[in-house]
Amino acid sequence: MTTEKAPITTGEHKVEFEEHEEIKVDSINNYAVSPLEIQGRFDTLRDLSATQMTALNKRVLRKMDWRMMPTITIMFLMSYLDRINVSNARLAGLQEDLHMSDTVWSAGISAFYVGYLLGQLPGNLWLAKAKPSVVLPTMMLAWSACTICMPAMTSGAGFVVCRFMIGLTEAPFFPGITLLTSSWYTREENPMRMAVWHAGNTISNIISGFLAAGILEHMGGLAGLASWQWFFIIEGGASILVAIVAFYTLPNWPTNTKWLNQEESEMAQYRILLSNGGKDEAVGGTWDGVKDAVRDPFTWLFCGIHFSLVNAQSFKDFFPSIVKTFGFDKMTTYLVQAPPYAIAYITACLVAYTSGRFGESTYHIIIPIVASAIGTAIMISVENVGARYLGVTLLISGTYSGLNLQLSWETNLVPSPRSKKAALIAIANCVSQVSHWYSPYFFPTSQEPFYRLGGGLILFGCLSTVLLCWAIKWRAVKLNKQLDEAEGWSEHSGNERGWRYVY
Numbered sequence: 001m002t003t004e005k006a007p008i009t010t011g012e013h014k015v016e017f018e019e020h021e022e023i024k025v026d027s028i029n030n031y032a033v034s035p036l037e038i039q040g041r042f043d044t045l046r047d048l049s050a051t052q053m054t055a056l057n058k059r060v061l062r063k064m065d066w067r068m069m070p071t072i073t074i075m076f077l078m079s080y081l082d083r084i085n086v087s088n089a090r091l092a093g094l095q096e097d098l099h100m101s102d103t104v105w106s107a108g109i110s111a112f113y114v115g116y117l118l119g120q121l122p123g124n125l126w127l128a129k130a131k132p133s134v135v136l137p138t139m140m141l142a143w144s145a146c147t148i149c150m151p152a153m154t155s156g157a158g159f160v161v162c163r164f165m166i167g168l169t170e171a172p173f174f175p176g177i178t179l180l181t182s183s184w185y186t187r188e189e190n191p192m193r194m195a196v197w198h199a200g201n202t203i204s205n206i207i208s209g210f211l212a213a214g215i216l217e218h219m220g221g222l223a224g225l226a227s228w229q230w231f232f233i234i235e236g237g238a239s240i241l242v243a244i245v246a247f248y249t250l251p252n253w254p255t256n257t258k259w260l261n262q263e264e265s266e267m268a269q270y271r272i273l274l275s276n277g278g279k280d281e282a283v284g285g286t287w288d289g290v291k292d293a294v295r296d297p298f299t300w301l302f303c304g305i306h307f308s309l310v311n312a313q314s315f316k317d318f319f320p321s322i323v324k325t326f327g328f329d330k331m332t333t334y335l336v337q338a339p340p341y342a343i344a345y346i347t348a349c350l351v352a353y354t355s356g357r358f359g360e361s362t363y364h365i366i367i368p369i370v371a372s373a374i375g376t377a378i379m380i381s382v383e384n385v386g387a388r389y390l391g392v393t394l395l396i397s398g399t400y401s402g403l404n405l406q407l408s409w410e411t412n413l414v415p416s417p418r419s420k421k422a423a424l425i426a427i428a429n430c431v432s433q434v435s436h437w438y439s440p441y442f443f444p445t446s447q448e449p450f451y452r453l454g455g456g457l458i459l460f461g462c463l464s465t466v467l468l469c470w471a472i473k474w475r476a477v478k479l480n481k482q483l484d485e486a487e488g489w490s491e492h493s494g495n496e497r498g499w500r501y502v503y
Helices: 035-039 050-091 102-129 132-152 156-170 173-182 190-198 200-216 227-249 262-275 286-295 297-312 316-324 330-335 338-358 362-381 385-413 418-433 435-442 452-487
Strands: 015-018 021-023
Touching (some): 035 262, 050 132, 102 132, 102 173, 173 418, 190 338, 190 385, 200 227, 286 418, 297 362, 297 385, 297 418, 316 330, 338 362, 385 418, 435 452
Antiparallel strands (some): 015 021
């Protein structure tokens, strides 16, 4: 058996195994710990040839792409659909039927995010030590049950309580799948994979419009229920079916996933160790991880950028109401919501691909967010319907691309230990959700048709995002210079360069 091993190349930033064959583990950095040293830690990998390593890597990556990615994409789609379904239900008479004022309606929207914030950190820390294949589907069953209870609401108070419970049960899911993805995919792969499942929220907006057109317009009065009640029943029932399937298709961690054999499990661990510069992400206690995250300035910089991006996306819960001001009939209002989100999905995937391919995050976030600011300016200042439609398309595309890349960026900058990464993701997501406590009050019906108050909040989010991206880049460059000095590395030193922060 051939036992030719893999040299590190310092010029092309990739790990080569044989002529014309390679594993692209990371296109950004080389490593102080060699791939051969890491490979030697695993019994089943130790004696594999370069060709065998390449084939095994491809097999593991293919398994993950075909088993985990479709599952978490559909789960996230359903969770986001559950979050936004009230916007279209509002157009179908939910607010009027429950005799809610704009203030009570906004309180219900905010209540979701109160519950969502409370469950974030404990939920993600629990997940880091538990089995994702059990925890995540169980959470989905819980929020689906709450959704199915919504047709029983008879007052604004009931609406507020239901939305709070849905937020609480859904809280660990988003940071949980962010943590899970970053624990299976390398730096180069991470942005694109996160774009695939994170785009589930754009797809859910497309589906929501079509569901609204089909259910809200044609099922009113069936079995004595209002159309918005059927909307929640059907959406909640579909989520339960997805959760049941997820118990069998989701992985756990690379060390304990049942549908990987030992060789595949060790390759999954090898890939992540190599991407992390030899650092074991499973090392570290739960509260040690929290303390490390709190002390790390990157945590608070990413809290700021996530908070800013969520402010820039504050239009989400009111997008159907914004489109309604364009003057279309109700059916057209439902249907024209889809194209901007379809464009946003394609844009997010393209931007994520180039970010991972070239190892750059700062300007891959800044350029789309500037486009969002331009779109917002058009939306709040121009009367022409075509121009405003273009404006909301730019707004959606830029903010969704930015939020997706921010998620992969934070997990690439803090790849280990898992407990610290889990804490960082949850803390940043917690802080960002605070904006939902007040942002609904920036979009009252009295602001129609331009919603200039909400537009101002969006522009504030865009500007803050740009400034914080530069701040994160500045810190990463500074830390990389310190690592260069500590290792005695320079472009002309001939030394091997170790793990570095990406920006």
